[in-house]
Amino acid sequence: GLTPNWFIEDEAMHIIEEMRKNIKGKVLLAVSGGVDSLTTALMLQKAIGGENLYLIHVNTGLLRENESERVLEILKKLGFTNVHYVDASKLFLERLRGVTDPEEKRRIIAKTFAEVFKDKALQLSHTVGGFKYLAQGTIYPDRVESGATGKATAKIKSHHNVVMEAIPGLELVEPLAEFYKDEVRRIAEILGLPEELVKQHPFPGPGLAVRVLGEVTEEKLKILRKATMIVEEEFRKAGLYEKVWQAFPVLLPVKSVGVKGDVRSYEYVLALRVVESEDAMTASFVKLPWDFLEKLAERLVNEVDGVNRVLYDITHKPPATIEFE
Numbered sequence: 001g002l003t004p005n006w007f008i009e010d011e012a013m014h015i016i017e018e019m020r021k022n023i024k025g026k027v028l029l030a031v032s033g034g035v036d037s038l039t040t041a042l043m044l045q046k047a048i049g050g051e052n053l054y055l056i057h058v059n060t061g062l063l064r065e066n067e068s069e070r071v072l073e074i075l076k077k078l079g080f081t082n083v084h085y086v087d088a089s090k091l092f093l094e095r096l097r098g099v100t101d102p103e104e105k106r107r108i109i110a111k112t113f114a115e116v117f118k119d120k121a122l123q124l125s126h127t128v129g130g131f132k133y134l135a136q137g138t139i140y141p142d143r144v145e146s147g148a149t150g151k152a153t154a155k156i157k158s159h160h161n162v163v164m165e166a167i168p169g170l171e172l173v174e175p176l177a178e179f180y181k182d183e184v185r186r187i188a189e190i191l192g193l194p195e196e197l198v199k200q201h202p203f204p205g206p207g208l209a210v211r212v213l214g215e216v217t218e219e220k221l222k223i224l225r226k227a228t229m230i231v232e233e234e235f236r237k238a239g240l241y242e243k244v245w246q247a248f249p250v251l252l253p254v255k256s257v258g259v260k261g262d263v264r265s266y267e268y269v270l271a272l273r274v275v276e277s278e279d280a281m282t283a284s285f286v287k288l289p290w291d292f293l294e295k296l297a298e299r300l301v302n303e304v305d306g307v308n309r310v311l312y313d314i315t316h317k318p319p320a321t322i323e324f325e
């Protein structure tokens with residue numbers, strides 16, 4: 001970005017100072033483990049300390065391999081003490097059964113997330129005394145793309161982190177609401193978030209559900225989790241991870257014919273999405289070296305059961321979006 005570092009630092013410190021002055025009571029925050037929620041948590045920790053800060057991590061069952069375990073470990077390392085974990089993966093999968101429409105899937109996930117979060121909040125509230133604030137890691141582009149800025153921007157997708165505004169009775173705290181992603185990363189760095197977490201790619205709130213096109217099933221999630229692990233690993237190994245905005249596989253809801261070990265196979269097709277971007281509002285597909293793509297595709301069809309073909313997405317945003325749903 002063009003904004004100088006000192007300006008971002010000044011703004012962030014100002015917001016922390018304001019929170020220190022104004023927040024009088026317990027704060028709840030849902031933490032996914034992404035840069036936005038972790039930075040929000042760190043800003044609050046700096047502003048009010050750990051005692052009145054309550055973090056909830058919800059496992060939606062739509063996360064990547066071992067993701068919840070990793071998030072809980074990180075929070076511990078960062079010194080957060082009031083961390084609460086909810087495993088709601090069964091509930092999410094049940095609710096998504098048979099649902100194929102992308103916005104319907106997003107609505108169900110948002111609604112289920114809010115419900116699970118509220119239940120936990122209520123339960124916590126009984127044991128620790130009432131909460132006064134709900135903090136969220138919403139950043140500026142989330143609000144623009146969800147049509148929540150009051151500007152004349154058409155809603156593109158219902159981003160689930162914005163829907164959390166629905167919890168009544170709690171005052172909303174959104175310290176990152178005016179920042180772009182690169183600015184959030186700079187704030188994260190200033191606040192001492194480890195580099196690999198600062199530089200992690202964005203991951204959508206609805207998780208792998210928007211990358212399993214059509215109906216989400218455990219079988220398909222399993223395939224996509226394995227594929228996602230391989231893609232992230234190969235990008236890291238090749239030193240390409242930090243050079244791109246996002247890189248991920250998408251499971252298409254079709255099977256195609258192939259041949260594995262001289263035998264006919266009829267298996268799923270993966271699409272690879274790799275983009276460069278400044279703020280996710282627009283994006284370009286990355287012109288990766290053929291031999292890197294070749295090796296990656298080879299690993300995917302060899303190591304992921306149920307996949308026999310890999311396609312590369314060569315569309316920009318617009319007209320395509322970064323995610324497929």
Ligand code: XMP
Nearest residue numbers: 158159160202203204205206280321322323
């Ligand atoms: P699209 O697909 O709209 O994505 O081009 C733009 C950026 O937003 C991420 N994304 C989400 N992030 N909640 C989020 O926090 C969501 O519901 C959501 N949907 C998409 C996407 O990965 C990309 O970085």
